Amino acid sequence: MTTRRDLAGLLGAGAVAATALTLASKEASAQAATTNTLERILSSKKLRMGAVAAGQPWTFKDRATGKWGGQFVDIGTALAADMDVQLEIVETTWGNAVLDIQSDKIDIMFGMNLTPKRALVVDYTSTVYDSALVVIARPGFEPKTWAELNDPKIKISVDVGSAHDHVAARLCPKAQIVRFKSLEEATLALRSGRVDAQSIFWMGGVRAVKRDPGLGKVVVPQPMFGSTSNAIVRRETDKTWRDFASAWITYSRGLGLIREAVVNSLAQVDLTMDDIPPGVTF
Structure with a gap:
């Protein structure tokens, strides 16, 4: 037979357990909220990059094979390799890229020229190249x-x-x-x-x-x-991901990796250095 004292004990234990679960849930939520993008990429071993299917020479998707190509795919692949993670390409459009960054669908989007309105809602990396x-x-x-x-x-x-x-x-x-x-x-x-x-x-x-x-x-x-061509990332209090991406871009520009990716992408659409208008550099 369960006495009132026993029932009170059970209710008290239940309340303690419920409180513990609530605290654990809040702690897990707080921990998730404090995990920055770079930590998530490294822990999941996955870098999500936005790309436009009909954006050649920047990015493109071969309709027959489903394979992606273009200068930013080459650059993103190199970035992922240096981070020891897998590159996952997420199809988007130039117009939707900012929203996809904000809604956590992608981690980075290359080929975004700097505009004041965009800079109000997302963070820009350092310059990928001049345009x-x-x-x-x-x-x-x-x-x-x-x-x-x-x-x-x-x-x-x-x-x-x-x-x-x-x-x-x-x-x-x-x-x-x-x-x-x-x-x-x-x-x-x-x-x-x-x-x-x-x-x-x-x-x-x-x-x-x-x-x-x-x-x-x-x-x-x-x-x-x-103007400049940059990458955009999600705006976070912790700027570790933005700062790392910027440092990597600067390092890769110095090595000539960015220029090589651009020149190769131009060749894929039958453009040569002679086709570049006089005075234009990148």
Whole structure:
């Protein structure tokens, strides 16, 4: 027979056990919250990198084999190897990359030009390489300066929210900036004669004209505007992952690894050093 004293003891033990479980759960949650991205990558042996399937020469996915390639895949593979972890590629888009970083779907995304709006919500690594902004000008239109493009009669296509968009709007406030959802749509607008030029970084511009000479000509308006191509990571109180990635990038630039990856990726799309516009460096 269970007495009141026995019942009180059982209830007390239950309360103690429940309290212990609650404390253990809180402790586990706190421990998980304090685990930074670098610790998780090293413990899971997995580095999740975002990549765009149709982003060659930066990243691309072979539809037939499912294999990924491109300069940032080569760079990400080298980074993972130096960390002794496996590279896991997660498909994303340029437009969704920031959200995928914030929602913990990916750990790093290369090829993100620095913009103030992005810098408000994610952290940038050190510079992967320098990138000059150019325009693809329609046939018969060859502006030599940004001042020539800064004209109310001139229409410039951009992919909305991109660095192409931010820079064109800043340098050509008087021009008509025509915004599209994707880089491809912005290029199609130029091809169909709906705009006079497309704002784009040199790698994308040179490749587009190489594939379709009818688009026009790659022009480097003066003064030459130079931006940077960086990687983005999740914003955390502990900056260990950002700092490590930045240190690795700086080290790899010094070794020539970054430049080699870029040159190899250009060769894969039939571009050579001779195709690079005069004055453009990376």
